[in-house]
Amino acid sequence: MQAGPSYVPVGHGSPTVYHYINPITQEHVASLLPPDHPEMICLQSGQHVRETNFGVLGILAAVIWFPLGIGLCLLDRRVKCKRCGHVIDGGICN
Ligand SMILES: [Zn+2]
Incomplete structure (x- = not known):
């Protein structure tokens, strides 16, 4: 007690x-x-509200080393939640 x-x-x-x-x-x-x-x-x-973002480096690579750079652009891809900012897919590089 x-x-x-x-x-x-x-x-x-x-x-x-x-x-x-x-x-x-x-x-x-x-x-x-x-x-x-x-x-x-x-x-x-x-x-989550999925939103795909491409990293600046990936886009630059795609432009400079076109068409091979498109592969790099896809590697620098990030899927983020538009609403809360949670990273769903950080890409292969990260
Ligand atoms: Zn979310």
């Missing part, structure tokens, strides 16, 4: 913890990020 309350964080500035369920993996996630945070929108929808 314990007399009195144990340590309970009270007062201002105590962070709110949000709980989410990943709809794909059914995984429970506790996060300090609010539901309208881009990363949490991605988590709740279970997917």
Whole structure:
């Protein structure tokens, strides 16, 4: 038996913890990020907004060493989430 309350964080500035369920993996996630945070929108929808970016070096290589450079351009490709910025595919070089 314990007399009195144990340590309970009270007062201002105590962070709110949000709980989410990943709809794909059914995984429970506790996060300090609010539901309208881009990363949490991605988590709740279970997917990222894929956006393919080509690195500057890859594009330069494609122009200078055309047509062989196109291979280098593809190596410097990055797939990123448009919404939260999460790198889905960092390319072969990275
Ligand atoms: Zn995302």
